[in-house]
Amino acid sequence: MQSQLALKHLRQQEQELAVLRERQRIxxxxxxxxxxxxxxxxxxxxxxxxxxxxxxxxxxxLLRLTDLSRSATAEMRTILYELRPDALANADLADLLTxxxxxxxxxxxxxxxxxxxxxxxxxxxxxxxxxxxxxxINNLIKHANPSSVLIELVNASDAVTLTIAxxxxxxxxxxxxxxxxxxxxxxERAERVGAALHIxxxxxxxxxxxxxxxSVWEMA
Amino acid sequence: MQSQLALKHLRQQEQELAVLRERQRIxxxxxxxxxxxxxxxxxxxxxxxxxxxxxxxxxxxLLRLTDLSRSATAEMRTILYELRPDALANADLADLLTxxxxxxxxxxxxxxxxxxxxxxxxxxxxxxxxxxxxxxINNLIKHANPSSVLIELVNASDAVTLTIAxxxxxxxxxxxxxxxxxxxxxxERAERVGAALHIxxxxxxxxxxxxxxxSVWEMA
Numbered sequence: 069m070q071s072q073l074a075l076k077h078l079r080q081q082e083q084e085l086a087v088l089r090e091r092q093r094i095x096x097x098x099x100x101x102x103x104x105x106x107x108x109x110x111x112x113x114x115x116x117x118x119x120x121x122x123x124x125x126x127x128x129x130l131l132r133l134t135d136l137s138r139s140a141t142a143e144m145r146t147i148l149y150e151l152r153p154d155a156l157a158n159a160d161l162a163d164l165l166t167x168x169x170x171x172x173x174x175x176x177x178x179x180x181x182x183x184x185x186x187x188x189x190x191x192x193x194x195x196x197x198x199x200x201x202x203x204x205i206n207n208l209i210k211h212a213n214p215s216s217v218l219i220e221l222v223n224a225s226d227a228v229t230l231t232i233a234x235x236x237x238x239x240x241x242x243x244x245x246x247x248x249x250x251x252x253x254x255x256e257r258a259e260r261v262g263a264a265l266h267i268x269x270x271x272x273x274x275x276x277x278x279x280x281x282x283s284v285w286e287m288a
Numbered sequence: 289m290q291s292q293l294a295l296k297h298l299r300q301q302e303q304e305l306a307v308l309r310e311r312q313r314i315x316x317x318x319x320x321x322x323x324x325x326x327x328x329x330x331x332x333x334x335x336x337x338x339x340x341x342x343x344x345x346x347x348x349x350l351l352r353l354t355d356l357s358r359s360a361t362a363e364m365r366t367i368l369y370e371l372r373p374d375a376l377a378n379a380d381l382a383d384l385l386t387x388x389x390x391x392x393x394x395x396x397x398x399x400x401x402x403x404x405x406x407x408x409x410x411x412x413x414x415x416x417x418x419x420x421x422x423x424x425i426n427n428l429i430k431h432a433n434p435s436s437v438l439i440e441l442v443n444a445s446d447a448v449t450l451t452i453a454x455x456x457x458x459x460x461x462x463x464x465x466x467x468x469x470x471x472x473x474x475x476e477r478a479e480r481v482g483a484a485l486h487i488x489x490x491x492x493x494x495x496x497x498x499x500x501x502x503s504v505w506e507m508a
Contacts, residue, residue: 071291074298081301088308094422095315095370098363102322105360109353116349126346129336133329133353140325140360143318147367150315202314 089153096151103144110137139174142167146202156198157191161221164198165230168205169219178214178234185223193281196261197230203250204232204277212236212275227282235274241267309373316371323364330357359394362387366422376418377411381441384418385450388425389439398434398454405443413501416481417450423470424452424497432456432495447502455494461487 113134116122122130145167149155156164162184173180188194201219208214214236222229241251251267258265258279269275333354336342342350365387369375376384382404393400408414421439428434434456442449461471471487478485478499489495 071294074291074294078294078298078301081298081305085301085305085308088305088312091370092308092312095367098367098370102360102363102367105356105363109356109360112349112353112356116346119345121343122346123341125339126336126342129332133332136325136329136332140322140329143322143325147315147318147322150311150318 092151092153096148099144099148099151103141103148106137106141106144110134110141113137135174139171142170142174146171156195158188159194160186160188161194161197162186165201165219165221168201169217172205172209172217172219175209176212176214176217178217178236180217180219183218183220183222185221187221187223187228189228189281193261193263196257196263197228197279197281199257200254200265200277200279201230201232203254207250208232208234208236208275211239214274227280229281230279231276233274233276238269238271238273238275240271241269312371312373316368319364319368319371323361323368326357326361326364330354330361333357355394359391362390362394366391376415378408379414380406380408381414381417382406385421385439385441388421389437392425392429392437392439395429396432396434396437398437398456400437400439402439404439404441407441407443407448409448409501413481413483416477416483417448417499417501419477420474420485420497420499421450421452423474427470428452428454428456428495431459434494447500449501450499451496453494453496458489458491458493458495460491461489 113130117127117130117134149159149164149167165184166182169180169182172178189197208217212234214234216235218231218233220229220231220233222231254277255265261281263279263281266278266280267275268278333350337347337350337354369379369384369387385404386402389400389402392398409417428437432454434454436455438451438453440449440451440453442451474497475485481501483499483501486498486500487495488498
């Protein structure tokens with residue numbers, strides 16, 4: 069009886085999985101259309117700006133439109149990572165982080181510096197690092213208003229370390245509670261893969277987030 | 289033993305479902321950012337065009353950019369339907385088809401007319417109708433080059449009928465084989481929900497696709 073219930077549940081799940089996979093595939097096709105559109109728009113804007121002869125309002129608006137098209141393009145790439153099975157797990161972490169850096173660069177006024185070692189971590193660790201970086205970068209875009217940002221990934225013999233540092237608004241970690249800024253989420257993700265997450269911030273002094281995974285290769 | 293294997297399989301599927309659902313949720317959040325970006329871009333373009341005083345090349349490019357931003361916006365809405373669980377099943381079919389009409393309107397030079405009765409069909413039928421309309425509209429955008437398009441949904445007492453008609457290139461159904469233009473897919477989807485699909489086309493004479501679902505309410 070119990071195993072019959074399990075089999076029924078199994079079949080329902082199989083159906084739901086099939087539906088989700090089909091939707092992911094269709095969303096991916098549609099995604100390609102939007103990305104092509106954004107690409108065309110970017111080319112047109114470049115051409116229009118290169119042509120020159122615009123008054124300063126037009127010029128400013130065209131430059132702003134170029135930023136918007138750049139950020140939408142980077143965000144569409146980020147969506148594609150979610151829609152392609154295994155895309156996150158198989159990607160070079162340096163590429164994933166470069167894409168996040170592009171978003172920061174398009175969405176803020178900050179100068180963004182990246183120093184990224186090429187590497188692909190075991191699935192769980194790779195996805196944890198990427199999700200934590202996503203969350204950190206969302207916070208930074210929404211709250212920090214920095215003038216410079218550093219995203220660094222170092223692959224040393226003893227550990228892999230991700231650092232995301234900004235010179236923006238900062239916050240008081242003691243008074244923000246783990247629930248704010250998705251910090252609880254980040255900490256939990258780090259713990260689940262045995263990584264250490266340090267958040268160093270105070271109001272007006274920017275934020276440094278450092279994630280350290282020791283001997284992560286043994287997890288694979 | 290067999291039931292143990294089933295349980296193991298069940299647990300693997302549960303995990304995969306959880307991952308897919310999380311990715312869907314994250315893709316949805318990212319999606320909102322892109323849609324907002326497109327919205328801002330659209331407003332800026334409107335303002336720039338309304339201001340006037342542009343040379344004709346600039347004017348033409350701005351109008352073309354407006355079209356691109358409109359089509360990307362409609363396509364992003366279509367992606368959102370894939371990313372939100374139950375969004376397709378619960379939507380008004382008239383809204384889903386209006387969105388497809390917006391895409392045709394932005395992607396082609398055609399005048400697009402819609403006559404759409406408001407209704408929501410039982411899940412399977414609703415999704416079949418929508419997928420068939422999507423496929424028909426993809427074909428139309430890619431191959432038909434029409435100057436006018438009609439999308440009509442009639443909710444009569446005996447049947448629900450979807451008609452998608454264009455005056456474009458057309459094709460010879462006898463010689464295109466069911467595999468081309470996703471026709472086999474459309475026919476199979478129609479059959480699975482007990483609907484009748486008629487495709488009427490010849491080269492140079494446009495295409496009329498009519499899908500008829502009789503007494504569909506009894507399927508719910």
